[in-house]
Amino acid sequence: MPYEFKFPDVGEGIHEGEIVKWLVKEGDKVHADQPLGEIETDKAIVEMPSPKSGKILKIHVPAGGVIHVGETMVTILEEHETDADAKRHMEKKEESKVPYTGSVVGFLEEAKDVKPVQTIKKEAKITAASQPSVQATPAVRNLAKQLNVDLNSLKGTGPDGRITIDDVQKAGGSVKKEESSGIKVTRKYDFFGYVDRVPLHGVKKAVANKMAESIFTAAQLTNMHEADVTELAAKREKEKAQYEKEGIKLTFMPYIVKAATLCLKEHPYLNASLEGEDIILKKYYNIGIAVDTEEGLFVPVVKGAEAKDIKAIAKDIDKLANDAKSRKINLMDLKGSSFSVSNLGSVGVEFFTPIINYPESAILGVGRIMEKPVVKAGKIEIRKMLPLSLTYDHRIVDGAQAARFMSDLMERLQLCDFG
């Protein structure tokens, strides 16, 4: 905006002055403090220095004219301003010269020339910004922008050829992502002290997801029982040597798996899963065995346990556990279980609350066998007791149902009834 140099109020009761002569004319270049002209007030003739550097755009009062305090003497186009500023300024001045009279009909502009009636310019110009029409929601357009995907190059797979988020993401996959500096800052402390960060990946990550899915989905609760396995322990002691000769390590697990399988056949709801509105009762008995490895928890599966005898099951468990520990296990051996058994007895646990191997309906937790004083027919006897914890999905299995299953299981273990 050009500078309007107004006649200043210099005090001393001076209200007006007379321009004696101008030392510059319109269009002249001036610098700050250069004298522009001489003004005579009733006190004296004084030189008037320019307040700005620039070009004299307009002299408002001619030499010999009288100027009052507050009136513009000269307009100066400052050095950084352009001719366009000058033009705009002058136009505005013209406009504001129209006196305001307060008429209700205001001021109507008069047409200067006749306009053609039909002014449609038919030749539509194609500019760089012109694009063929692309069908995409704003969300898709935004994603395309972020992934630097050109929507024009995509073929939409949505309704009416609409480009979907998937289309853009697929195309974005081949687009190089912005390279980062490669430096990742990880803090080794939190508010309360130093910490180590261990990234969750591999088996641990899979287990974490599986466990969370299970606990947030199934309504789980646990029944706990103790089975008297004194006779079973004697039986195992007897058979162990024979197995060892065949290179098989005989634990209690094959007996438990076999007994559980036989009970599952009688209690089908514990060998089941829930799919939507349907309970799926499985006619196969594949028993998952939880195995602790350095990499994390594995649950290899003894397939078709109902058709296998103790020895076959013992062999399977042995092999699967070794395969899992050496990471040589076949993926198919980790799938298809219908019921699972988790043994924490080997590490000294008695009772615990195992988490269901989702989507199965139950899991049997096996604890550590201990000699305990048991009252039998009025006498205290020392018996070998096996702690058992059955977690079941209460959406499928009721508490009493679970208890009946456990009572059958304990009876079989107690009586060494494996078929």
Next chain:
Amino acid sequence: MVVANIVQAVTMALRQELARDKNVVVLGEDVGVNGGVFRATDGLQKEFGPDRIIDTPLAELGIVGVSIGMAVNGLKPVAEIQFSGFMYAAFDQLVSHAGRIRMRSRGRYTCPLVVRAPYGGGIRALELHCESGEALFSHIPGIKMVIPSNPYDTKGLLASAIQDPDPVIFYEPMRIYRAIKQDIPEKEYFVPIGKANVVQEGNDVTLIAWGAMVETCADAIEKLNNKYSVELIDLRTINPYDAETIIASVKKTGRCVIAHEAIRTSGFAAELIAAINEKALLSLEAPVVRVTSPDVPFPLAKLEGYFLPDVNRVIKGIEKVMSY
């Protein structure tokens, strides 16, 4: 052909319809002896007599109410409200009666009424003399709302409005009343109500305006000097608006700016944006931009330059939508 500005085009249309149909009557404040505050009815009373060019008292509610009675009884009244800001006094007659006659009588009666009023600002007039209330009147079912932007459309649209069987509010852009001259046909022609005009075709952005803003937008396009290919649409009818033309254009360009003199909140641009969202969302490359006046009452003369959207504000809107 005859050279005419918008006011003269109004007079031509009135004279033509008065001569064609003896049921057409003109009424309003000072329309007779005086010839109208903007001279729109100048000479008509001498030509058609005081029974057909009727001076009324200063009572807008009465003018519109009497007109409704005339219309229902077979006349075709063309009422003039001196300034659109005075039409608020007649709002009840328009909402409660004019728009409902057809429904209320199960189609036995219609209300072939035209209410003319100069509207808009930019002429340094007084309070209530600069209103842009088109959105208010677009919200009355049964009433059509028309705004021409040049002499040719004014004559053709006013003729259509007078012959329309239903009530039509005819807003005349006061600022360009005399600022545009065109060579227009003397003989009868019609510009259809409900049809927008593509003033200029373009590919980059759709610019929608009506009334005096069409001129402002055309100037903005000229000032842009081919930087973008702008499609300028003159809406011409606010209600029922020409969705087809707008949607086709936005689908083509993917960008849209709507400029109106009226204030922003619940302005008619909002309705157009809703239609664009409903029917052209998948083509949009940027949110539709509104260039409007701020949400305050129309200011006095000194401030109207800051209030009304001008060429630079329209260009800013176009730049905003183009750089999104």
